[in-house]
Amino acid sequence: MMGNMVTFFTNKVILEILEKYKPIWSLDHSLAVLGWDSETYMPEEGVEERSISVSQLTLLKQKLLTDPSFISLVDKASDERDLNDYEKGVIRVLMRSIKVYRQLPPKLVEELTKTSEEAKVVWRRSRLENNFQTFQPYLEKIVSLLREAADYLGYKAHPYDALLDLYEEDLTSRDVDKVFDIITPVTKNVLSKILDEKLFSQSHPLEKVSYDVEAMKKVNKIVIEKFGYDPKRFRMDISTHPFTIGLGIRDVRITTRYEGKDFKTSLFSTIHEYGHALYELQNNEAFISTPLASGISLGIHESQSRFWENVIGRSKSFCKVVYPMLKDNLSLVPQYSWEDIYYYFNTVKPSLIRVDSDEVTYNFHILLRYRLEKGLISGEINVSDLPDLWCSAMNEYLGMRPKTHSEGVLQDIHWSQASFGYFPTYTLGNIISAQIRHYVIKELPDFNEHILNMNFTPVKVWLREKVHRWGSTYNPKMLLEKMFGEELNPEHFTTYLREKYLK
Numbered sequence: 193m194m195g196n197m198v199t200f201f202t203n204k205v206i207l208e209i210l211e212k213y214k215p216i217w218s219l220d221h222s223l224a225v226l227g228w229d230s231e232t233y234m235p236e237e238g239v240e241e242r243s244i245s246v247s248q249l250t251l252l253k254q255k256l257l258t259d260p261s262f263i264s265l266v267d268k269a270s271d272e273r274d275l276n277d278y279e280k281g282v283i284r285v286l287m288r289s290i291k292v293y294r295q296l297p298p299k300l301v302e303e304l305t306k307t308s309e310e311a312k313v314v315w316r317r318s319r320l321e322n323n324f325q326t327f328q329p330y331l332e333k334i335v336s337l338l339r340e341a342a343d344y345l346g347y348k349a350h351p352y353d354a355l356l357d358l359y360e361e362d363l364t365s366r367d368v369d370k371v372f373d374i375i376t377p378v379t380k381n382v383l384s385k386i387l388d389e390k391l392f393s394q395s396h397p398l399e400k401v402s403y404d405v406e407a408m409k410k411v412n413k414i415v416i417e418k419f420g421y422d423p424k425r426f427r428m429d430i431s432t433h434p435f436t437i438g439l440g441i442r443d444v445r446i447t448t449r450y451e452g453k454d455f456k457t458s459l460f461s462t463i464h465e466y467g468h469a470l471y472e473l474q475n476n477e478a479f480i481s482t483p484l485a486s487g488i489s490l491g492i493h494e495s496q497s498r499f500w501e502n503v504i505g506r507s508k509s510f511c512k513v514v515y516p517m518l519k520d521n522l523s524l525v526p527q528y529s530w531e532d533i534y535y536y537f538n539t540v541k542p543s544l545i546r547v548d549s550d551e552v553t554y555n556f557h558i559l560l561r562y563r564l565e566k567g568l569i570s571g572e573i574n575v576s577d578l579p580d581l582w583c584s585a586m587n588e589y590l591g592m593r594p595k596t597h598s599e600g601v602l603q604d605i606h607w608s609q610a611s612f613g614y615f616p617t618y619t620l621g622n623i624i625s626a627q628i629r630h631y632v633i634k635e636l637p638d639f640n641e642h643i644l645n646m647n648f649t650p651v652k653v654w655l656r657e658k659v660h661r662w663g664s665t666y667n668p669k670m671l672l673e674k675m676f677g678e679e680l681n682p683e684h685f686t687t688y689l690r691e692k693y694l695k
């Protein structure tokens with residue numbers, strides 16, 4: 193492996209940095225194991241000791257990353273000539289992390305962490321009791337701390353850009369505006385046609401039907417086995433909110449959920465997380481324990497999960513080939529045809545709840561949150577006005593008003609976690625998955641045939657070459673430009689919606 197590594201990293205300063213980076217990587221690796229464990233098998237009362245060790249390990253990481261000798265080494269490397277793209281990538285990634293740790297005063301970070309730890313607890317109760325007032329002061333504090341953080345981090349046009357950049361390198365609110373300006377009118381149009389002309393149904397009887405959990409586990413296993421994975425490098429567990437965590441390139445773990453009814457939620461959670469996992473698993477092995485050893489951003493990551501979930505998983509071809517497996521294992525399926533299952537997989541219905549929404553209505557939920565977040569950070573919106581603004585935006589986009597705060601402004605955990613700037617990456621993922629679809633079909637003309645034959649190797653190889661193997665070498669904008677010769681292009685998403693839902 194070292195021999196392999198040398199061909200990617202040859203500069204002496206870079207090699208020295210990579211050696212010094214190993215303990216930092218090891219802390220990240222350990223934090224990932226702890227994070228996975230907290231969400232899966234840790235007994236409830238382990239939380240107190242766990243939070244001590246997590247914050248201590250994080251502090252240790254910050255100390256190593258901002259150590260003056262390490263920083264001067266990174267600075268030195270940035271002056272080196274003739275660095276290759278991988279070496280430049282190492283410097284870019286490190287400078288970004290160093291910048292965040294250096295520019296935010298420790299006092300601010302501490303206050304933000306403390307406030308959001310409390311806010312999460314208060315948010316859970318507020319949501320349960322449908323009481324926005326109890327959550328309001330915490331959210332006000334979080335917003336004011338984040339506005340401060342944005343000033344420390346710096347931005348060109350809008351303070352919200354400083355926060356966006358934390359989740360999606362180089363993304364600005366101008367980029368996000370451009371995306372929504374293009375997709376919103378088309379999506380409105382597509383949605384009203386679907387509903388008016390009943391092109392896709394709003395519900396399906398299977399959504400109410402219970403399934404056998406053991407049988408469903410078998411289905412999920414069969415499906416990802418067909419997609420293909422190496423059991424020595426991958427595992428799947430259960431959690432309420434499914435997630436993927438890459439402990440490294442050779443140890444990637446996903447979780448899925450079994451709620452007992454509406455089996456597609458379990459199936460598509462599994463397929464979604466498989467898409468995330470594949471990105472990590474197909475990263476370049478030469479990047480092990482380096483700063484490049486992970487997917488580049490939340491948006492690009494989400495494009496991988498959405499590609500498998502929606503472009504492949506919700507396609508007619510996939511429904512056709514997965515149908516016999518569903519029929520063999522789930523007793524509730526045989527009374528339906530594979531076409532019925534296709535419409536079950538693709539119900540379209542305006543919903544108050546983001547996580548329950550389909551691929552047509554989903555982005556409206558993000559647009560709403562994006563506008564509110566941006567306004568809060570710029571100071572144009574007050575926290576106290578949020579519930580009303582939320583209701584009127586929901587009405588504007590989806591023609592419905594939440595009757596409770598719990599199904600409105602209090603539904604997501606993100607704001608209590610101080611994660612502002614995160615939501616837009618979901619829409620970015622949807623857009624990029626459609627962009628990738630465009631190029632897959634162009635470059636793999638037998639794409640559909642391959643799905644119909646359950647042969648996923650060609651598409652996996654293609655994704656590896658175009659996206660996965662680069663790890664964090666290029667920032668998201670550079671990656672799109674290099675691989676597809678075009679920047680983020682929302683037109684592919686609107687084309688996808690029109691083709692799938694109106695034809």
Ligand code: MG
Binds near residue numbers: 464468494497
């Ligand atoms: Mg995801």
